[in-house]
Structure formats: C-alpha cells, structure tokens
Amino acid sequence: MRFLHTADWHIGKKLHGYDLLTEQRDAYRQIKAIALAEKVDAVVIAGDLYDRALPGEDAVAVLDQMLVDLNRQEHLPILAISGNHDSAVRLGYGREWFASTHFYLKTTVAEGLHPVTVGDTQFFLLPYFEPFAVRQLFADDDIRTVTQAMVRLVAAMKATFDPAKKHVLVAHFFAAGSQHSDSETLVQVGGLNAVPTDLLRDFDYVALGHLHRKEALQSEPTMKYSGSPLKFSTSEAADTKGVWIVDTATTPVTVTFKPLTPLHDLVVLQDSFDHLMDSQQQYPVTKEDFVTIELTDTAPISNVMQRLKTRFPRIIELKRVNQLTVTPKVMTTQETQRDPLTLMGDFFEQVTQHELTAQQRTWAKAALQAAEKGEN
C-alpha cells in the first residue's frame, strides 16, 4: 500500500499572536492534492491535530471540516493519533463513529496495541502517552520511563504481527538522536524520555509526530518525522515543509518527500534599520509573510517596531544581532578605585571595541558631573 505521512497540524495555533487558520487551510488543500495525485490508500496523521487541549470553536470547526472533507468527501482512509497538544478526550469525541468510514483515531495506549489493517499493512496507532498509563495498563510498577514503556508496548505489538503483512508504527514521541526546533513544547527533560530507535527496528516504517522538522531524525531512513506543514518558529525559517509518501510494496519501504509551498512564508531579514525602511530596497517578502527582523544597528531607535511594521506588517520577532555580548572582565580592587571617567572609558572600550570619541568623552564627563551633583 501507499500512504501519506503528516503530523503536527496544530490547528488553532497562533504565530506570535497571528492567526494561522488561513495558512493551515491552504496547507491542508495542498496535502489533499498530494494525497490524490499520489493515489495514496490512506493518510496518516501522527498527532497534535490541535494546538491546544482546549481548542477554540473556530479551530474545532476548521479541523472538523478538514477531516470531513478528506474522509467523507474524498473517501480517503485516515489513520490518526492524539499528540501531547491534543486532549485525548476532546479530540476523541465521536471516534466510535469515525471508523465506519475508515477514519481510525486512537487516543488511548490500549487502543494502540490493536493494529488496524489497511491493504498489505498493519498499522499500530500509538497516541502520545505518559509512562503511568502504561504502568497501569500492564499493572507493572517498574515501568517508570517512556523507554521502559515502549519495550513493553513494542513486545505486545509484535505478538500481534501478521508475518504476511508489513508493520507500521504511528507514534508521537521524542526518538533518541532526533533534534529539536524552537516550536515544539518540551515534554521531556534530558535524555531519559527519549525512545531509542533500536527499539523500533522491527517495524517496516515508523511514522513519527512531535518534532517539527522533517530532518529531526536523519540516521534512520525508515523512521521519519513528517514535520509540521507550516513553519512555526524562526528556527524553521530555512526549512522546507512537506509530507512523506510511503510505499510499502518494496523492502525496505520507499519513502519520498513532497514539499508544500507556504501561502505566506516565514522569512528572516537581517539588515540595518535605514535599509529596511528604504522603499528602494527590495526584500523577498509579501505584506502577508511572517517576518523575523535581525537589526544590525547598535544605536537605539525610537518606536522601532511600530515603524518597521509600516513596511512589514506581520513581524513575529525583532532581534538585535549586534547586541553587546562581551562580558566585562572582573577588575582588581586597585582598578575599581580609578576615577569614574577612566572606568567608564575602559568599560565602553571593552564592550564596543572602540575608544570614546572626544565628543563622547565630553558627554560622559557632563553626565558624571550631573550624577555627582545629584548625590550631594
């Protein structure tokens, strides 16, 4: 069989305050178009369909429309799990009916142990879980970490493997060796909760969700994060977002990347304020693109955000790349007893790599005198 692997839709997410529903609808349309063009037999969504456990009404309506369209209008089977951003209960409301049209949505670990067979493949749909849920399921108090839980879960899954079929795991966790971007919610601290990829070798393909870059896990050709359909942070600005098309007819399975074209891109512009405000300067952005600005200026600029927004209305971040990053050296007692003007001059030189100019020295002297007067 042939399926499309996507994840981390995060419907309802705001990008630094900007609503993304328009962009998310557009990404959905592209995903559907790819699914149809590639004649896939199913669409896999590996968790985080919503951005929040308690999505807004508009997000509920939009996700419902997408799922209805994909499954009931286009008659594409859907294989989906809840992620750490979803409320398993809220997302799962009504799921007993969904299966009637081959929309398989699993929101509890126990459900993940019973494979869904589509064509030549058994799909194990394992939602995001906390170790306690698996501890409870197996009534085993020794299960404390995600890895310990996965050892038990994978063993249980393998017990139901039909050797005549291919085996695909759909899951939502942090796989050992994978790399974070800035837009994922860290649900694990340190490496304790990372699942070693060795554990997952018996699956023909592992369709992962949770990390937002498709490059997050590079070492494993048949274990993939699809990444999010949209860029959700500046750290993803250079990424190409998309979906995987997985064909299980070959051994190993064939995995092909299909890119999505952002309706409104996320672009980083690094330049000086004057250049950025100069209408003669051309930048590769539209009024609706999301822009992170890295200002090269060192001088203070008043109303900087307000003024930049007149040219770039959807600024999501504003940084100073020439911000002072030098840590002043620790001084000896003798050094601290120098006169204030010398101290100020030394400090200025340390952090800017420049001596005070004559004009700056005059200002500094006047400021210090005013400060001393204020003290007396």
Add this chain to the structure above:
Amino acid sequence: MRFLHTADWHIGKKLHGYDLLTEQRDAYRQIKAIALAEKVDAVVIAGDLYDRALPGEDAVAVLDQMLVDLNRQEHLPILAISGNHDSAVRLGYGREWFASTHFYLKTTVAEGLHPVTVGDTQFFLLPYFEPFAVRQLFADDDIRTVTQAMVRLVAAMKATFDPAKKHVLVAHFFAAGSQHSDSETLVQVGGLNAVPTDLLRDFDYVALGHLHRKEALQSEPTMKYSGSPLKFSTSEAADTKGVWIVDTATTPVTVTFKPLTPLHDLVVLQDSFDHLMDSQQQYPVTKEDFVTIELTDTAPISNVMQRLKTRFPRIIELKRVNQLTVTPKVMTTQETQRDPLTLMGDFFEQVTQHELTAQQRTWAKAALQAAEKGEN
C-alpha cells in the same frame, strides 16, 4: 412509530458545587431501560445535552459514552439538537459521521429545515437559535424576534411536509404560556421572545427542550417539554422527572409519561435547628440526597451550616423561613423623638409581633446605656 422524548440532560452540571455525573449516569441508564422496555424506534433529545458551551473533559467523556451506548451498542436511532447551553460547534464535531448509524444531530437552523424521516414520521430538528441566524438565512432584515423567525421557519418546514407522514418538531425555546423553574438560564426577557403555540399547530407533536419541568406547558396536549431528567433546583423538589413516550400511530398522537426514580433525591426539610440536629428525629433523606433546609428558628445559630452538614452532608441551600419580612412603618417626626428604649420596643413589636419581655427590656436598656456611653 414510537419514540422517547427527553431533553435538558445538562451533562457536567454542578448542583451548588456538587458533581452530578453519578446521578446523570443513573438517569441515563433508566432512560435507556425505558426506551428498550417501550420498544421505541428512536430517542429524541431536545437540546442542552451539555451544561456548558465549554464542557469539562469528564463531561465530554460521559456524554460520548452515553451516545455510543445508546446508538452503537443498543442500535437506537437518536434525533438530537443543540440547546442554548451547548456550543453548536463543539457538540456538533463529528456529526457528519453520526448519521451513518442513524444518530441525527442538528446544530444549525438551516439543517433544521430538512426533515429526517424515521418510519411514518418526518422529524424537523430545529436547534436553539438567535433571530439573527434566521435573518441571515432568509436574507430578510425584518426578522427581529424569535416569533418572526419561527413564522418563516415553520412555513419553510411545511413546504416539505409529506402528507402521507406524521410531522414532529423538535425544538429548544420558550413557548408562550409556559412556566419557568429556577434552574433554566433565562435567555429571553419578557414575552417578546416566547413562541406562540398557535404557530406550531400543524405539527402532530412538538418535542420541546429548554424548560426543566414537564408541566411547564400544560395547555397543549401534543406540545410538551420533557423536562430535565434530574431536579436541578429547589423549585423542582416536588416535581416528578421523567420522559414522554410518543406514539404517532394514532391521531392525535398518544403521549404517555414515564417517571424516573432519583438515585439521590432533592428534598426540602423545614424544621427547627434543634429538631434537625436531633438524632432521634427521622427525615426521609439519605446521606447522599441533596437537601435544602428551611430553618424555622429566629435566633442566631453559630456555625449553622457546618453543624447541619454533619447530619445532612449535601446541603445545597439554607434558608430562614421566619426571617423578618415586616417593613417598619414610617414614623411621624413626633414619634422619632421618643426615648430610645420606647423606640426599640416599638420596632421589636412591629417585626416580631411580640412585646419585649422583662429580660429583653433589661438587656435592651443595658445595651442602650453602653451605646450612649460610647458616644460621649
């Protein structure tokens, strides 16, 4: 055909802070048992399935279980609408799938115009609506009130009447001539938004939700509020809750009431504090019943709620029935110049209908003297 008419489940409602999910599950079990014993062809739920637009996860899980059980396990068709307490969007998530097993859930006015036919009957499932939705639907700015909206809606419904069928309207509004209890949320002020029952005469039966007492609309034998399955306020303490069984085979339709037995009742106890606290006194309540206490005492009682709860753990209201309700008469200028003790005695007599006793007079005198000293 034969159907069961219920409404106003308000899953997730708290009764003065007490969770009702246990009681709501029990009421559901009874409703299902009646539906099965009466061999109905469908269950009608006339709105307010949830208590809140944003129900808690536990409420979502409980309602989902009930609907799955009724429709998917017991294979009973369900005909339901959203009420003013439901979020049409949240309740309606997934409803495109529900119809595959004859669970018809309508959450927009437009959907209400297309009848669902079950057996010999056309059901018009009209969710709770605001006039603006109907104004928009018909693109007619003159539609300002619920009644104006209903004139248009009923006309549109009648245009689709199949004369060979019976016609049932399922709706959630305030019908003219009906009476409120204390547990409904007032969504209308005055009579402007009450729908005249005359408008609804062409339906063989009108299955209403919104008001919580089945007696709310007495004048119309074929237009009924089912009332809520549980008592939600002290004003409903004496009510018998239940469901209607409607048989459309006869003309007019046959309507029979089937009572529900409260798992934990709501009981009003009117007595003195000493009696209520006396373990020799027997009251017709269990530890889990919800109790409204009407204290007959006039004297102050310290820690009254805390002490009463040792005998009646689930007190939902505490009232004083002998509270002073007399409005002191307006005095003449001459009367206000009497000495303070006389004034106090007159006031006491007015509000208690008793003269001060010798002991009370002594206390009053001492108190007045202390007050006078305080002034100087």
